[in-house]
Amino acid sequence: MENVLQNNYNLTRKQQEILNFLITNKDNFIQAPTLNELCVAIGLKSRGSLHKHIQGLINAGLVEAPNRKQRGVRLTSLSLSTNSTSELAKQVDEGYGTPFVGTIAAGSPIEALENKSYMHIPNEIKTEGSCYILQVKGDSMIDEGIFNGDWVIIEQRSYAKNGEIVVALVDKMDATLKHIEQYPHETVLIPANKNMKAMHFQPQQIEIQGVLVGQMRSYK
Amino acid sequence: MENVLQNNYNLTRKQQEILNFLITNKDNFIQAPTLNELCVAIGLKSRGSLHKHIQGLINAGLVEAPNRKQRGVRLTSLSLSTNSTSELAKQVDEGYGTPFVGTIAAGSPIEALENKSYMHIPNEIKTEGSCYILQVKGDSMIDEGIFNGDWVIIEQRSYAKNGEIVVALVDKMDATLKHIEQYPHETVLIPANKNMKAMHFQPQQIEIQGVLVGQMRSYK
């Protein structure tokens, strides 16, 4: 899945990611988020690092944060009204629910649906972040209790901790759902199926497209 | 669409919190609350501290408190009109969802929650019939991909086909989630766990309380 945002400004990738996060989650914050809260939500450990990105968004007029006041980061009306708003964000905002994107099978690209549809899923199996749903094809995660035909809820995110289950894009070609272990010189994708072996890659071969946060199954 | 908790640009976090409290509880006070009452309600020990926040709300025109008169704190028409949509309306509008009843563990009665709660689940994992949700304790269905802590959606029903997964009440005592096989002179409950054995009962010992129609899991 490509980046859902169109780049109308000279934003860096990270700035774009943060803007995307702010737009998709603007209704999820009771109060305008502080830098620390955003760090946690986005996966940064340093306020200082985040601040630089926010500063870039402020310069672009997309975000405002009262100088020196401790009142959090807010979107400007500009960023809310321009077409820089991602399709995904718009749809979530309009109350369609969580987008059901398509199917994921080991060794193939994600197969998108012709007509995107939406499901209303409980908050218990999704996160504050921007989430989407895939249907699983195959048995590569069977020991983890993820079966052929199950739906998985994925938080859109480009990083992961070791051991998390991720949607990984291999060589910009094949999408797959696996446990991930990332080391400086190697990234390992580990299926949860006794009959399958872990696969080893160069870190740059792997692009994380999301992290598993929930799962559903129908017995009908 | 927006609720009571909407951000006001000029307010600090505490001011916003207090304003939210006043709005959501405006009908719960017989008289306008005093500073001391608000301290108790909000969790402050010092009137002086609270007064500073109230002063900020007064300056913002959102609250009024007759100067020096001992009349308590009340909302202005401004704050009442700009925040008229209550969260309650939202809940009524959306319906209550599917009841979350309690937990089910092999070999124990269903443990009901004191405060029943509700989840909104997608139609894909429930049926037209009346459904409820249980949280699974234990590993008796692990080979079926139902893990400890998973939620299961149960259609309330007193009969089942052979092979279906049911909530079965054994001897009017213990509730359990198992595959069921019903024969004229015997009812068998079959766990989905290689380490556990099927259990055989007289038909009259078993009472079916529902049939599994869906399952959910959180990886948060």
Place this chain on the structure above:
DNA sequence: ATAACTTGTTCTCCTTTTGTTCTTGTTGTA
């Protein structure tokens, strides 16, 4: 009416949180 009590107000002193700026180091790319 007087005393006792409430209540809003102001003040000082204090801790925690937050935004900001820096330096250091890593990584990916032209």
Place this chain on the structure above:
DNA sequence: TACAACAAGAACAAAAGGAGAACAAGTTAT
């Protein structure tokens, strides 16, 4: 190799928040 993007963390000042004392104006009880 050089450069931009990015991350982590230290350090700092201002803002936000909290406790409590003191006081004056109103209210209540005796």
